[in-house]
Amino acid sequence: MGKLFGTDGIRGKANEYPMTTETALRVGRAVAMRFGTSGGLTKIIVGRDTRLSGDMFEAAIVAGICSAGADAGLAGVIPTPAVAFLTSTLKADAGIVISASHNPFYDNGIKIFGADGFKLSDETEAHIEELVLDDAVDQRARPTGIVYRLDDALDANRTFLKNTWPQDRSIEGLKLVLDCANGATYRVAPALFSELGAGVSALGVSPDGRNINDHCGSEHTAGLIQEVVARGADVGLAFDGDGDRLIAVDETGEILSGDQILAICANAMHRNGTLENHVVVSTVMSNMGLGAALKDMQITHETAGVGDRYVVQKMIACGAVLGGEDSGHMIFLKDHTTGDGILTALKLLEAMQTEHKPLSVLRRIMTAYPQVLMNVEVHSKPEIESLTDLEAAIKKVESELAGQGRVLVRYSGTQPLCRVMVEGPDEEITRQYCMQLSDIISKNIGSGG
Numbered sequence: 001m002g003k004l005f006g007t008d009g010i011r012g013k014a015n016e017y018p019m020t021t022e023t024a025l026r027v028g029r030a031v032a033m034r035f036g037t038s039g040g041l042t043k044i045i046v047g048r049d050t051r052l053s054g055d056m057f058e059a060a061i062v063a064g065i066c067s068a069g070a071d072a073g074l075a076g077v078i079p080t081p082a083v084a085f086l087t088s089t090l091k092a093d094a095g096i097v098i099s100a101s102h103n104p105f106y107d108n109g110i111k112i113f114g115a116d117g118f119k120l121s122d123e124t125e126a127h128i129e130e131l132v133l134d135d136a137v138d139q140r141a142r143p144t145g146i147v148y149r150l151d152d153a154l155d156a157n158r159t160f161l162k163n164t165w166p167q168d169r170s171i172e173g174l175k176l177v178l179d180c181a182n183g184a185t186y187r188v189a190p191a192l193f194s195e196l197g198a199g200v201s202a203l204g205v206s207p208d209g210r211n212i213n214d215h216c217g218s219e220h221t222a223g224l225i226q227e228v229v230a231r232g233a234d235v236g237l238a239f240d241g242d243g244d245r246l247i248a249v250d251e252t253g254e255i256l257s258g259d260q261i262l263a264i265c266a267n268a269m270h271r272n273g274t275l276e277n278h279v280v281v282s283t284v285m286s287n288m289g290l291g292a293a294l295k296d297m298q299i300t301h302e303t304a305g306v307g308d309r310y311v312v313q314k315m316i317a318c319g320a321v322l323g324g325e326d327s328g329h330m331i332f333l334k335d336h337t338t339g340d341g342i343l344t345a346l347k348l349l350e351a352m353q354t355e356h357k358p359l360s361v362l363r364r365i366m367t368a369y370p371q372v373l374m375n376v377e378v379h380s381k382p383e384i385e386s387l388t389d390l391e392a393a394i395k396k397v398e399s400e401l402a403g404q405g406r407v408l409v410r411y412s413g414t415q416p417l418c419r420v421m422v423e424g425p426d427e428e429i430t431r432q433y434c435m436q437l438s439d440i441i442s443k444n445i446g447s448g449g
Contacts, residue, residue: 003129003130004018004023004027004133005125005126005128005129006310006413006414007306007307007412007413007414008101008109008111008119008307008309008413008414009097009109009111009112009336009414010023010027010109010110011021011100011101011107011108011109011110011278011414011415012033012085012107012108012109013107013108014051014052014053014056014057014106014108014252015053016181017254017364019053019107019108019110020420021057021059021060022029022060022202022387023062023128023132024060024064024098024110024139025060025061025063025064025067025124026064026131026137027039027061027067027096027110027112027128027132028044028060028061028062028063028064028065028067028096029064029067029131029137030064030128030129030131030132030136030137031044031064031065031094031096031112031130032044032064032065032070032093032094032145032370033068033137033180033193033432034066034094034124034128034131035093035094035114035257036068036069036070036093037093037368038351039409041071041074041092042068042069042070042071042093042145043070043071043073043090043092043093044065044070044071044072044073044092044093044094044095044099044274045073045075045076045083045086045087045090045092045094045095045096045150045212046058046061046062046065046072046073046075046095046096046098046152047074047075047076047077047078047079047080047082047083047086047095047096047097047098047184048076048077048078048082048097048099049077049080049098049099049100049183049184049212049241049242049243049339050077050182050183050184050186050207050212050241051099051105051107051108051209051210051212051241052102052105052106052209052210053078053099053106053108054077054099054108054209057098057108057110058074058098060072061096061098061136062147063256065086065145065363066144066145066146066147067142067144067145068127068142068143068145069094069142069144069145069327071145071146071147071270072145072146072147072148072149073086073090073092073148073149073150073278074147074148074149074150075106075150075153076149076150076153076154076257077184077187077207078153078154078157078184078188079157079184079185079188079239079242079243079244079339079340079341079342080097080099080101080111080184080242080243080244080338081244081338081339081341081342081343081424082153082154082157082184082243083095083096083097083113083415084113084117084118084119084221084336084337084338085117085156085157085160085252085337086118086153086156086157086246087113087114087115087117087338088115088117088149088337089156090162090207092394093114093115093358094112094113094114094115094444095112095113095117096110096111096297097110097111097112097113097372098110098111098185099111099241099242099412099421100220100241100242100414101240101241101242101244101416102181102217102218102240102241102245103158103213103215103414104212104213104214105209105210105211105212105214105277105397109414112128113261113337113338116337117154117336117337117338118309118312118338119308119309119312119338120309121313129218130238131313132217138290138448140252141372144189147230148435149203152318153293154188156188157188158188158191158192158195160269161188161192161340161346162192162195162196162345162431163184164335164343164346165196165346165350166350168179168318169350169353169354170197170214170322170353171193171196171197171198171200171349172196172197173197173198173199173234174197174198174199174233174234174349175198175199175231175232175233175234175235176193176198176199176200176201176234176236176237176341177200177201177203177227177228177231177233177236177237177249177369178190178193178200178201178202178203178204178205178214178236178237178238179200179202179203179204179217179218179223179225179236179237179238179241180203180205180217180222180238180239181204181212181213181216181217181218181238181241182204182205182206182207182208182212182213182214182216182217182241182242183204183212183213183217183239183240183242183243184241184242184249185239185243185342186202186204186205186206186207187340188293188342189202189237189239189243189342189345190205192342193345198236199355201227201231201233203216203223203227203448204216204217207397212241213240216238217238217239217240217241218238218239218240218245218247218327218328218341218413219240220245221236221238221255221331224236224238224249225249225255227255227386228249228251229252229253232251232315234247234251234252234359235249235250235251235324235348235349235352235357235359236248236249236250237249237345237348239341239342239345240328240341243340243341244329244338244339244340245246245327245328245339245341246258246261246328246330246342246344246345247261247328247339248261248308248345248348248350248359250358250359250363251358251359252360254360254363254364256327256359256385257287257328257368258324258325258326258327258330259282259287259289259290259324259326259366259368260321260331260354260363260365260366260368261324261328261330261348262280262282262286262290262322262324262330263290263294263328263346263365263366263367264297264333264348264351264362264363264366265330265347265348265351266280266294266297266322267297267351267365268347268350268354268355269321269322269371270297270299271354272354273406274321274334275299275321275322276319276320276321277300277318277319277320277321278298278299278300279299279300279318279319279320280294280299280300280301280302280322281303281304281311281314281315281318281320281322281323281324282301282302282303282304282307282311282323282324282326283303283304283306283307283310283311283325283326284303284304284305284306284408285304285306285325285326285327285397285408285421286326287368287371287379288405288406289366289368289369289421290326290365290366291369292367293323293365293366293367297365302314302318302320305325305412306324306325306413307413308324308329308331308339311324311329311331311422312337315331315333316333320333320426321333321334324339324344324347325339328341328344330343330344330347332344332347354366354399369405369423369424369425369431370424370425370427370430371421371422371423371428372418372421372422372423372427372430372431372433372434373419373420373421373434373439374420374434374435375412375417375418375419375420375446376417376418376420376438376441376442376446377416377417377446377448378411378416378418378441378445378446379416379445379446379447380445381416381418381445384409384410384411387440387441387444387445389417389438389440389444390409390440390441390444393411393437394407394437395424397422397437399423399431400433401424401433404424405422405423405424405425405430406422406423407420407421407433407437408422409421409437410419416447418439418445420434420437420438421434422437423435425435
């Protein structure tokens with residue numbers, strides 16, 4: 001067995017290492033052992049998204065939990081952030097989510113939350129990985145736990161989200177189009193926004209196990225754009241398969257990136273005095289335009305490594321209550337411990353109501369630099385610095401950009417990909433630079449090479 005954890009838990013093709021039932025069982029057992037209390041009752045909350053392999057992995061993880069003497073509370077199909085919420089509010093010892101987020105249905109993954117509802121530190125993940133990979137762990141005799149169902153899990157999550165909406169604001173009469181990606185938000189999101197008084201049209205709410213993220217959701221917004229324009233809607237809201245991301249579409253059919261949503265929310269919070277310490281955290285992947293916009297607002301901009309748990313860690317360290325990623329993960333620490341797409345949608349709508357402006361106007365608060373991102377499939381992940389011709393090419397591009405752009409090359413933490421991101425003053429030039437660097441990576445370590 002090789003390394004299990006990537007940027008956001010464990011992820012891979014279902015029934016291929018590392019996402020096998022054997023691994024899942026061992027993870028369930030390891031989590032129960034790591035978070036179990038001596039002499040006390042250990043409870044682990046388990047939730048999943050709609051993908052076909054979810055039942056299989058749920059059964060394996062629950063078997064592992066019970067084999068370690070812990071009890072497993074099944075939340076069923078539910079958004080990832082809801083598991084974090086349930087884990088902390090029900091005083092469970094840990095929470096496990098079975099999901100591959102925005103990936104296709106044939107992938108799956110495992111995410112873990114601690115008792116406080118936060119994702120795990122690198123050190124804790126490393127300890128769990130040691131337990132998973134230790135064959136001797138399987139030989140230890142233990143009592144067995146039980147399995148129980150959390151029948152009101154979705155209702156509890158919807159109530160929590162509804163209570164984050166300010167009572168002096170209203171979205172009655174607002175026309176929304178939701179795209180739930182045929183994923184974990186397909187029941188809770190339409191019900192919540194309808195309860196708050198909006199007129200809701202919902203796409204991606206007929207999951208069949210195979211259509212999660214399939215030409216829908218936050219990664220595929222063409223259908224949402226078309227529906228927003230056709231219906232004359234005020235806003236389009238697209239979630240990913242497990243519901244921790246949001247990408248928005250304004251009333252004209254233009255897409256707002258995560259960075260733009262972050263800028264809008266930062267401005268609204270800054271103006272109403274809720275942006276503590278006047279600081280916002282994003283990742284190194286954020287558009288340069290975000291930093292420029294925050295500077296204009298006199299907001300301090302801090303950056304973290306890629307991954308929402310690293311954003312959270314940086315937020316705690318610098319006293320921030322707002323942070324996020326361009327991919328659509330937003331963290332509102334006063335309300336939640338992790339990224340929540342539905343909560344982010346509520347905060348975005350709140351900003352619209354506070355400012356009394358449509359989204360097409362609010363989005364102008366940030367001017368995005370032309371940015372091109374390309375993913376290159378790779379067969380291995382050597383240190384970027386060891387690829388000498390790539391390093392030389394990066395330095396050449398950076399020199400030619402002369403401070404009017406930047407280059408970022410990094411491996412995906414969850415897929416066999418190398419991501420190349422170039423920002424520059426001109427779309428065509430930026431794309432050319434990105435293609436040059438991608439070609440070099442493909443020739444050196446590309447999966448077809």
